[in-house]
Amino acid sequence: MAEGLRERKKRQTKQRISDIATGLFLEHGFVAVTVADVAEAADVSVNTVYNYFPVKEDLFLDRGEAVVDRLSGYVRGRRAGESAAAAVLRELRSDVEGVSPSIGLFTGWADFMKVITDAHGLRSRLWEIQQEALDRLTKTLAEETKADEGDPMPGLIAGQLSWVHGTLMAWIGDEMTKRREPGEVSRDALVLLDEMEDLLGDKVLNYAVRDDG
Structure with a gap:
């Protein structure tokens, strides 16, 4: 529309x-x-x-809603034959390779983060956004897999995928506060993503595969 x-x-x-x-x-x-x-x-x-x-x-933090829905959106948009984890990893790699400002790969990131670290209210709100994102991802996975009420798997998988996203964002943030070039950090972040994928078990990597049909 x-x-x-x-x-x-x-x-x-x-x-x-x-x-x-x-x-x-x-x-x-x-x-x-x-x-x-x-x-x-x-x-x-x-x-x-x-x-x-x-x-x-x-x-x-005016893009809070976009952050809350980021991983859920990746899962909802996964391709035929693709698992939830594969979709999240693919999209994160795309953001890293594209040196996307949405994941902190921009020159002014250090100044942006200083404002947050200096203000308790912003730190608290950022934590709330992260929790809202985890809750929404859990709900999305439950809906996508038609999980029974009380099934722990959506929450467990959501926790793992949130760990990947949160670890990536924190690492990029730390490196960008060192005033490194975004392109440099991007290359190293791709290596980190590969290492994190290697740590994920088969149950995580093969959860919520979208039917080919």
């Missing part, structure tokens, strides 16, 4: 507010900048900011 004018304007306004807020947070720190400061810089009311971002933390 095509995006209407009203929806497009709302999306653009939300992105503009978030971009302005991010610039302020990077310059002054998360704690020092108030929602009123963001509203003034964006030339909107404080209520408008809260309409788009109910909590201040989401002004900086």
Whole structure:
């Protein structure tokens, strides 16, 4: 369905507010900048900011929903004959090879992470996002495999795939805070992904294979 004018304007306004807020947070720190400061810089009311971002933390972590649904989306989009783990590994390799900013492979990552590490509220919100992503992946795997209620396997597999994703993101983050070139980190991250895949057992690698039909 095509995006209407009203929806497009709302999306653009939300992105503009978030971009302005991010610039302020990077310059002054998360704690020092108030929602009123963001509203003034964006030339909107404080209520408008809260309409788009109910909590201040989401002004900086504005792609939280995309992160929450990332692994679940990979699983839902797996190819015929492909397992959940194979789909996740394929998509993560694609992001790494493409030096995607979505997994932290961009020059300003160190500055971005400093804002988070300096603010307890952002660290807490990031943890919540990670937990929401794990819960959604567990639910997605249960739905995709039509697992019985109480079956522990969706949760166990989700934990393993979340470990792969979380370990990759943490490693990339550590390397990027050293001000390394994104392309360099990308090459090393591919090796790390191969090593993590070698650690996954057959039950994980062959879980939730999509029917060829």
